[in-house]
Amino acid sequence: MAEIAATLSIGQVAERTGLSVHALRFYEHEGLFVNPVRRGPGGRRFYSEDDVDWLTVCVILRASGLPLPALRRYTELVREGAGNEAERLALLREHRVHVTTQLDRLARCLDLITFKIGVYEDLLDRPPAERAGGSPGQPVVGDQGAG
Amino acid sequence: MAEIAATLSIGQVAERTGLSVHALRFYEHEGLFVNPVRRGPGGRRFYSEDDVDWLTVCVILRASGLPLPALRRYTELVREGAGNEAERLALLREHRVHVTTQLDRLARCLDLITFKIGVYEDLLDRPPAERAGGSPGQPVVGDQGAG
DNA sequence: CTAGGATCTAGAGTCGGCTCTAGGTCAACC
DNA sequence: GGTTGACCTAGAGCCGACTCTAGATCCTAG
Missing domain, CATH: 1.20.5 (Single alpha-helices involved in coiled-coils or other helix-helix interfaces)
Structure with a gap:
């Protein structure tokens, strides 16, 4: 469990998830992240592996036709916690x-x-x-x- | 094989195919009919059972994700004949x-x-x-x- | 005769989900 | 110090496939 790559750039996340950088910003705007996306110097976004895992789930739910509002609702529930x-x-x-x-x-x-x-x-x-x-x-x- | 209902109104066809009357006019405009839609007095459209059969196929192809341009191409091929x-x-x-x-x-x-x-x-x-x-x-x- | 409902045309509007643009910042390399 | 190239924001644009509007026509029933 080494601390590798705790911070990924938007481009790297795009590559890993198959989403475009535009889509990632759009998803953030739409409240589809469980945790607020952190920013590095110059206001640049940085993502964790957890973010990538979450996005992977999002991609699958989207691919199966879950509309964005429902996905947002689900995200809210997860954000609220247990x-x-x-x-x-x-x-x-x-x-x-x-x-x-x-x-x-x-x-x-x-x-x-x-x-x-x-x-x-x-x-x-x-x-x-x-x-x-x-x-x-x-x-x-x-x-x-x-x- | 009696000659029943050789002519259906657009409303009847809409009901049978599940397409809206708007969609039927739109499909016609888009060239998705094999035969030109005939018109009755007052310019009203009249459809045959064959038209309904064809539309049923169209609906299934559309439901499986065939885009309109491809459906139009297929329609053209059928129209051209053997x-x-x-x-x-x-x-x-x-x-x-x-x-x-x-x-x-x-x-x-x-x-x-x-x-x-x-x-x-x-x-x-x-x-x-x-x-x-x-x-x-x-x-x-x-x-x-x-x- | 009149009212209602189905139909007509042409074209504008909608919706979801991105995608792209414009104009700018910033870090790194040559 | 000039040029990439990745990133930033806000907001406009796009695409497919209808859907809807406006205003007119036409048929049928009461």
Whole structure:
């Protein structure tokens, strides 16, 4: 547990989290940090490894569609400290429902896409002669003749 | 195959597809219809069941994240008719990659969320006395003490 | 005949989440 | 001492995909 790199510049944090330096300043402005970002000489921001860990969680929550206001709320709860775990849990559970719903919907979309891909693959596998003979007038798939 | 409801009003189509009437006009403007939308007396739009079928596909493709320009391109290919199936297939395959990537990412996000939910559930199941005694100073989970 | 509701057009506005600009400071190197 | 290059602030701009507005038209019912 050596004291390595307790202070990271905004550029370094951007590189590690995948967020842009603009986004980091924006997140700070939006109250998405648990602890106030410290400043070095000249007013430059310095971050800790804890900040990076927190941002990593934020990135994942954002990637799963948690809107900024909800993320801000969650941050506030964490900032307030122990005692509000039930509310944090509720927020996470609500979000999990969202994510699973999204996953289900996407999976159903994937089914359709895969089905249509299959239809086109079959169509392109068949030689043209065979195609001309096959059940004329019958659309291969719904979309007005084989969309 | 009786000739029922060959003509639907924009309101009816909105209801069936889940798109708003505004969105339907917008889609038309954006070239997302395979066939030109016919007009009744007074310039009112009338749609066929085929239009509804097509829109249903559009809705699914949009829901899975296909951007409008790509959807327009696909529409153009279908409009052009037979002969460009390979290009349609390529477009769909590319999109499928996108969707599966999205699914993977979401699934990984879900893992984290579920993990954090588990942590909070454990925490809230334990009686307060027990909580006070448990490995003091050790964060329960990364986020600065139990995010 | 009139009122209500659905529709029309063209174009402006909204929203979320950044992203970029302008104009400036500061430290380090050549 | 001049030039990078990373950083600063405040605020404007952008993007995608609608959504909404205004003002007009049209059909149907009472």
